[in-house]
Amino acid sequence: MATRSLFLLPGDGIGPEAMAEVRKIIAHMNDKEAAGFSTDEGLVGGSAYDAHGQAISDADMEKAMAADAVLFGAVGGPKWDSVPYEVRPEAGLLRLRKDMELFANLRPAICYPALANSSSLKQDVIEGLDILIVRELTGGVYFGEPKEIIDLGNGQKRGIDTQVYDTYEIDRIAAVAFELARTRRNEVCSMEKRNVMKSGVLWNEVVTATHKDRFSDVKLSHMLADAGGMQLVRWPKQFDVIVTDNLFGDMLSDIAAMLTGSLGMLPSASLGAPDANTGKRKALYEPVHGSAPDIAGQGIANPIAMIASFAMCLRYSFNMVAEADRLEAAIAAVLDKGLRTGDIMSDGCRKITTAEMGDAILASY
């Protein structure tokens, strides 16, 4: 059978430790299921900067572009806090997103039953939570020009960023949200600040038109992004799919992740458009958590978000739905058994290491 090529970018901090557990699963699937994964590995973020002064090298970018899927760990840490803006660790991730045209960022926020009590929110508010944030990832204020600091003289500088959205960018991310909603509870809530932003006015207009033209079977609602943030905190279960822009998506998906009380558990997928000939989408999978430099290298990080990201990879890049389901069920089973890394530890559970968690999930797979 054809090779399935994976390009691994473990990155900084706890990235490599978490990625090591995914490697075990890949090896197992190759050995026992003839899954035919080929893997190659590169550098991104601070570790790439240390090696060659760039947040990602051109050679690694080429490998990322050529792979069927990229698995990404995390980037950043205090060590690189004062490197120049253009080569800061995040620049590697942003370049991957932009050059691979990964415009659709899927961030599920689910509450694992075994962890329903570990949130700062009341148990009834988050029990059974299952929402999906669809965030636009290649536009908006992240990439708009001008983006600069101008020296005005007299000790004054001016910092400028530009929020830009074109119709086609809004239409294609809305379409992804509507399509995914059809596989779920069939509801989309679109969030912007049309009362203040012209890009919000356009966003609202285009989402409404896309809905009317091609997805009128899906239930659509609109909410101002600030009100949306409040409603996420008040009663998140009112939502199914939320579609929003790059910056609001950054804020709202992090808040949604924190609601579940299990930041170390949440995966994400960043997808491009289907290729006109092959139908294949470029894709990158990464945990929502960051590089957590404070606990890096101790073998205590939670590898679940990284493993769950690989499950998303199986599902979206390789259509290996049964395997993805089994891997996600294995995660839930291990949690049900009371096995916990330190970040999700609670009374009556058994505290285990990163490697033990990876092994336990593999054993349940």
Next chain:
Amino acid sequence: MATRSLFLLPGDGIGPEAMAEVRKIIAHMNDKEAAGFSTDEGLVGGSAYDAHGQAISDADMEKAMAADAVLFGAVGGPKWDSVPYEVRPEAGLLRLRKDMELFANLRPAICYPALANSSSLKQDVIEGLDILIVRELTGGVYFGEPKEIIDLGNGQKRGIDTQVYDTYEIDRIAAVAFELARTRRNEVCSMEKRNVMKSGVLWNEVVTATHKDRFSDVKLSHMLADAGGMQLVRWPKQFDVIVTDNLFGDMLSDIAAMLTGSLGMLPSASLGAPDANTGKRKALYEPVHGSAPDIAGQGIANPIAMIASFAMCLRYSFNMVAEADRLEAAIAAVLDKGLRTGDIMSDGCRKITTAEMGDAILASY
């Protein structure tokens, strides 16, 4: 004694009902304490649009500029959802903020002991919460140019907003945050997205410099705004004063408000710079909640946020600290007695109307 001039802009929805309760307090203070308030009233938002096709008239703007303080209710509602962008209800509020140069928006998020159980967050997470969000209010993406929708032809449009911050704008809002921190727990956390935005890089740089030059006695920390949103949900009591830009402040202050479970309780103050001669600041006080059109006109809205906004007015515009303290204590006392409007109703409490709540607070004052 000199007259203290108040300009009242009740606005739309529940604004007028809430403002009526503040009128009672003003009348009482004039009668019993010779407070010498003079009041005038104008139109803003949808009601101003209905009257004369503008979200606020020039005549009312002049009165707002001339008053010692403006009391603002709320604007907006479905009735005006499709009026032109330039005259939408929010435009009245934004013009007030911009023309009065109200750059400093103070949004306290406190948890009233009597309501510690009404949040979606666990009681121990929010009990005793007392944080202050200092939001920049006249800059950033709210007002930067270009701000427009361009027709690109071929069915494509482009929506553009511009985030702009100059050194002096960041310095003056940081100074307000540091000064207020000195009257509290002496800690400021500054939030931006310097890993993505150049305005965030400048924000971080200027706040750091202002701190070093003039406020090095205050403890300063920095957080990325997305992480800040998460930390607000996880453990809000880690913060004292948060300083952030206009758009992040909009999101973060609404989330902070929702944490307390008492959106109908939270006031805000928007202040200008002290006048070079008189030392007086232009000021506008408004509840954080919106116009709540669904319950407007029924006499059931919670007037506490509006009354608490008037308490902030007493404190910041008239230095009537004893009166402000007494009014805030009256609010807490009424809650302790178990009196509740519908929005904060819970078992064992007595449900009362807007007017009854106003009367009860006045009786406790």
